[in-house]
Amino acid sequence: MSDIKQALETAFDGEPPLTLDVPKIMKAGKRRVAVRRAVTGVAVLVTVTAVCVPAMLGSSGGGGSVEVGASSASPPLTTAAPPSSPADEPRVTHTTKPGADVPSMPLPQPPRPVTDERAEQLTALLAASGALPEGAQVGPIAGDPMTPWTFAASGTQYKSVTDVTTAAGRGMVLIYLMPGNPPKCEPGCRVFRQPDEREVFVSTSEWNGIRLTLVDVAIPGGRVHVQVSNSSDKAVGDGGQPLTEDQAVKLATIPGLTF
Known part of the structure; x- marks a missing residue:
């Protein structure tokens, strides 16, 4: 057994010692973690913005416009309400629920009441x-x-x-x-x-x-x-x-x- 051990020691004689710079490794690891957290935070922020802005724009209720991110350097982002239809024009109201019935179009009104x-x-x-x-x-x-x-x-x-x-x-x-x-x-x-x-x-x-x-x-x-x-x-x-x-x-x- 001693002969084998001696032969292995002789074979690896002269190799440079294996050193681990622990402080350097920890520093590099912390930097990678910080970068990863920053990237993840930006991705989450972009996702939330993409979801929230349309929701805010769609919540205007048809009563005007909603101002988003207003500042003195750039004009506000607004959404215009759809053009109004004539009062006597019949409308069809659609429901957002799949497969639901669509209310029928109301009958046109005569020029004066039917009596x-x-x-x-x-x-x-x-x-x-x-x-x-x-x-x-x-x-x-x-x-x-x-x-x-x-x-x-x-x-x-x-x-x-x-x-x-x-x-x-x-x-x-x-x-x-x-x-x-x-x-x-x-x-x-x-x-x-x-x-x-x-x-x-x-x-x-x-x-x-x-x-x-x-x-x-x-x-x-x-x-x-x-x-x-x-x-x-x-x-x-x-x-x-x-x-x-x-x-x-x-x-x-x-x-x-x-x-």
């Missing part, structure tokens, strides 16, 4: 219009509480729902005074100009034996919409529609039929 008194005046206009052909018979629609050939105030519109029987056939005649934008000519419609320069939009369709005529004409603040079909009480009539296209146009353009 029962005005509905009676419109009923008188309808009765005196002569829009129905001679010998026409009117009646209620089964299951509908409305009195035939009258107008009723309903929400933001006036409506009339009537079962009509003429020599041409039997069916349903609906008249609406609806607020909103003027009517547009959809694909397939035809446009007729009245003596008073108003444009009347007419379209016809047929499906499973049910024939439908639609007439629209602009009025101040909305439109008059007329539907004439050869079906009533959810059953298809044996004959044709109770009113011709010209008679439906005459109905939609009754003088004084406005809000």
Whole structure:
């Protein structure tokens, strides 16, 4: 054993002694720790700033702007409120919860309130219009509480729902005074100009034996919409529609039929 120990000592004879400068190592370690802490602190500060600034900007509540980091050397950072919409423009409110229902768009408001008194005046206009052909018979629609050939105030519109029987056939005649934008000519419609320069939009369709005529004409603040079909009480009539296209146009353009 002593021979082996002596041989190892001889083999490493002359090597420089291994020295550890403990103070120097501790000093270098402290410097690295200090640098690392400084870098970490800057990273945290940047992250907090990135989160807080948008939150602050978004908390203005739409009532102006929020000033961030104001100083005499540089102008403040502000966020402008979105431009306001016209008071009568309908809005759609979206919810931030995924999968939640979106409230429906509110109906446009008529130029003046819808009242029962005005509905009676419109009923008188309808009765005196002569829009129905001679010998026409009117009646209620089964299951509908409305009195035939009258107008009723309903929400933001006036409506009339009537079962009509003429020599041409039997069916349903609906008249609406609806607020909103003027009517547009959809694909397939035809446009007729009245003596008073108003444009009347007419379209016809047929499906499973049910024939439908639609007439629209602009009025101040909305439109008059007329539907004439050869079906009533959810059953298809044996004959044709109770009113011709010209008679439906005459109905939609009754003088004084406005809000």
